[in-house]
Amino acid sequence: NPNYEFAGERYTLKDLRDVPREHLRLTRALGQGAFGEVYEGLYKMRPGDAVEMPVAVKTLPELSTLQAENDFMLEALIMGKFNHPNIVHLIGVCFDKHPRYIVLELLSGGDLKTFLRESRPRNDRPSALNMKDLLMCCVDVAKGCKYLEENRFIHRDIAARNCLLTAKTPGRIVKIADFGMAREVYMSDYYRKGGKAMLPIKWMPPEAFLDGIFTTKTDVWSYGVLLWEVMSLGYMPYTGCANRNVMSLVVSGGRLEPPPNCPSLVYAIMTSCWHPEPPQRPDFATILEKLAGCLQDPETLATPLKPMIGLTESC
Numbered sequence: 540n541p542n543y544e545f546a547g548e549r550y551t552l553k554d555l556r557d558v559p560r561e562h563l564r565l566t567r568a569l570g571q572g573a574f575g576e577v578y579e580g581l582y583k584m585r586p587g588d589a590v591e592m593p594v595a596v597k598t599l600p601e602l603s604t605l606q607a608e609n610d611f612m613l614e615a616l617i618m619g620k621f622n623h624p625n626i627v628h629l630i631g632v633c634f635d636k637h638p639r640y641i642v643l644e645l646l647s648g649g650d651l652k653t654f655l656r657e658s659r660p661r662n663d664r665p666s667a668l669n670m671k672d673l674l675m676c677c678v679d680v681a682k683g684c685k686y687l688e689e690n691r692f693i694h695r696d697i698a699a700r701n702c703l704l705t706a707k708t709p710g711r712i713v714k715i716a717d718f719g720m721a722r723e724v725y726m727s728d729y730y731r732k733g734g735k736a737m738l739p740i741k742w743m744p745p746e747a748f749l750d751g752i753f754t755t756k757t758d759v760w761s762y763g764v765l766l767w768e769v770m771s772l773g774y775m776p777y778t779g780c781a782n783r784n785v786m787s788l789v790v791s792g793g794r795l796e797p798p799p800n801c802p803s804l805v806y807a808i809m810t811s812c813w814h815p816e817p818p819q820r821p822d823f824a825t826i827l828e829k830l831a832g833c834l835q836d837p838e839t840l841a842t843p844l845k846p847m848i849g850l851t852e853s854c
């Protein structure tokens with residue numbers, strides 16, 4: 540079975556807590572994961588306990604290839620090494636037999652992209668969110684990214700779809716929750732899964748989609764696109780553009796336009812993340828400082844939210 544290097548140490552499956560299957564009860568489906576279903580469940584921490592802990596359970600279908608088995612295991616290994624409030628916590632695994640389970644912290648608010656789209660102002664209801672809410676979401680993700688950066692871990696797929704919320708209500712916390720692409724690189728040492736279509740082109744910098752070069756500055760570029768997703772309240776970046784058009788647009792210096800009503804201080808962070816030269820892009824500590832500045836700027840905070848009406852085709 541695969542072993543795994545993180546922060547200078549090697550880990551294998553035995554390092555993960557084994558969750559006895561009989562202490563786990565799957566209650567309802569939460570959604571379709573990259574492998575199989577993701578369920579909400581209840582986990583009895585200690586056999587005698589009356590209280591059961593709500594959890595999320597990722598399942599691997601019985602009829603899986605050895606490759607999928609390995610990828611699934613590797614994702615557990617990857618997540619098992621992290622310990623940060625803005626990264627979804629791994630509770631344990633059930634790998635004794637099929638179906639295999641990865642048991643994770645339950646986040647009940649759903650994914651960030653869906654949350655943003657659901658929160659758009661409608662004529663019957665002004666947006667439930669304000670600029671501060673949006674910036675707080677961005678701060679949470681940047682904190683998670685800063686932790687990964689400090690541990691020299693490249694996520695490779697920072698995007699609103701891969702982030703989850705503890706709740707939709709105020710006091711919500713956003714966490715980075717999907718490490719599928721990072722896992723890809725560990726398994727792509729000897730083979731590439733699928734064709735180009737697998738790559739999140741609209742979140743990738745030129746050096747990544749042209750030359751396959753991935754560094755922490757790749758995640759910074761993607762984070763800039765996540766900022767745009769948040770400020771546009773969940774729009775698809777480069778709306779209506781095919782991936783190949785986005786690649787040529789970006790290579791020739793084209794960039795996403797500021798979403799309507801996007802404060803200039805926030806747009807300035809995005810564009811700094813999209814510098815053509817990776818070393819010129821800020822690190823996540825700097826991004827957090829700039830976001831703190833936005834949160835202390837009354838004009839920025841007072842900016843009303845407005846969804847995009849007609850999006851200009853940028854390609």
Ligand SMILES: CN1CCN(c2ccc(C(=O)Nc3n[nH]c4c3C=[N+](C(=O)[C@H](O)c3ccccc3)C4)cc2)CC1
Pocket residue numbers: 569570572573577595597627643644645646647648649650700701702703716717
């Ligand atoms: C009215 N709404 C309808 C939607 N609803 C939901 C919809 C989905 C979820 C959900 O998947 N929660 C999860 N908690 N922990 C993990 C989850 C997923 N995980 C995974 O690892 C998944 O692969 C994953 C990762 C990132 C993003 C999505 C899915 C780990 C929770 C509430 C709230 C109420």
